[in-house]
Amino acid sequence: MAGKKVLIVYAHQEPRSFNGSLKKVAVEELSKQGCAITVSDLYAMDFEPRATRKDVIDRDLHLPVVIKTEEVMCGAQHLIGALSNPKFFNYGVEAYEAFKKRSLASDITDEQKKVQEADLVIFQFPLYWFSVPAILKGWMDRVLCQGFAFDIPGFYDSGFLKNKLALLSLTTGGTAEMYGKTGVSGDFRYFLWPLQHGALHFCGFKVLAPQISFAPEIASEEERKAMVASWAQRLKTIWEEEPIDCTPAWYFGH
Numbered sequence: 001m002a003g004k005k006v007l008i009v010y011a012h013q014e015p016r017s018f019n020g021s022l023k024k025v026a027v028e029e030l031s032k033q034g035c036a037i038t039v040s041d042l043y044a045m046d047f048e049p050r051a052t053r054k055d056v057i058d059r060d061l062h063l064p065v066v067i068k069t070e071e072v073m074c075g076a077q078h079l080i081g082a083l084s085n086p087k088f089f090n091y092g093v094e095a096y097e098a099f100k101k102r103s104l105a106s107d108i109t110d111e112q113k114k115v116q117e118a119d120l121v122i123f124q125f126p127l128y129w130f131s132v133p134a135i136l137k138g139w140m141d142r143v144l145c146q147g148f149a150f151d152i153p154g155f156y157d158s159g160f161l162k163n164k165l166a167l168l169s170l171t172t173g174g175t176a177e178m179y180g181k182t183g184v185s186g187d188f189r190y191f192l193w194p195l196q197h198g199a200l201h202f203c204g205f206k207v208l209a210p211q212i213s214f215a216p217e218i219a220s221e222e223e224r225k226a227m228v229a230s231w232a233q234r235l236k237t238i239w240e241e242e243p244i245d246c247t248p249a250w251y252f253g254h
């Protein structure tokens with residue numbers, strides 16, 4: 001739909017991968033609709049996944065209050081700012097305080113700006129250990145911080161990103177049969193619970209049904225092409241979709 005803004009947070013190392021193809025067709029299809037698309041290509045950006053005290057910076061670039069010699073020697077890109085409690089480091093508290101003081105590292109605030117502007121955030125990734133790859137988990141850990149994405153109170157249906165849609169588009173190694181109700185890996189909805197409910201819904205996102213491309217590595221060329229085509233086809237009417245009912249019943253009660 002013309003004028004809509006879409007952020008694709010993409011986590012795959014290889015542009016010619018199946019995930020790369022899914023990302024590419026999403027960009028093509030949504031561009032055709034007149035959407036404005038931003039892609040955060042996390043590996044290409046060398047996105048820092050670790051949540052550390054380096055995320056609190058000295059915004060005014062004054063002499064840092066907390067600084068380690070080796071960080072200066074290594075040519076750290078910013079000066080580490082004052083912590084609210086230098087005696088006991090608590091990442092969640094420090095990130096919250098830094099968000100309020102606008103002293104979060106710029107790679108975090110750049111991503112927050114992209115999220116803030118987006119109507120829809122698509123996460124494109126291969127399933128790693130029933131979850132997202134570490135680089136994408138790190139994006140969630142650092143970008144969706146308290147104050148920006150939620151507060152206490154101010155979560156789930158009151159989360160700060162409540163006017164936005166989110167969609168997980170993922171690929172698996174296991175087949176659809178393995179992820180069936182009686183399959184050896186258990187219902188695919190089980191591994192969606194922490195991501196869709198624990199993270200996205202917690203931050204207020206309205207969650208659209210996931211796009212799961214099962215086992216592209218063992219699928220035939222025709223099956224792979226059909227999976228890419230069905231994703232492109234779904235995106236044609238994506239703005240008409242209703243979010244899922246993101247409650248325990250959707251995951252465990254059917």
Ligand code: FAD
Binds near residue numbers: 020
């Ligand atoms: P690729 O290997 O890139 O692609 C498959 C094939 O598709 C390739 O031959 C490629 O050339 C071809 N292709 C690309 N584009 C197109 C196109 N447009 N049309 C037709 N063909 C195309 N799996 C699980 O199920 N559960 C887990 O818990 C899990 N944990 C993992 C943990 C780790 C650390 C790793 C490394 C893997 C894990 N996996 C798991 C497997 C992983 O999810 C799959 O390997 C991944 O999803 C496959 O997607 P891909 O994009 O990397 O495939």
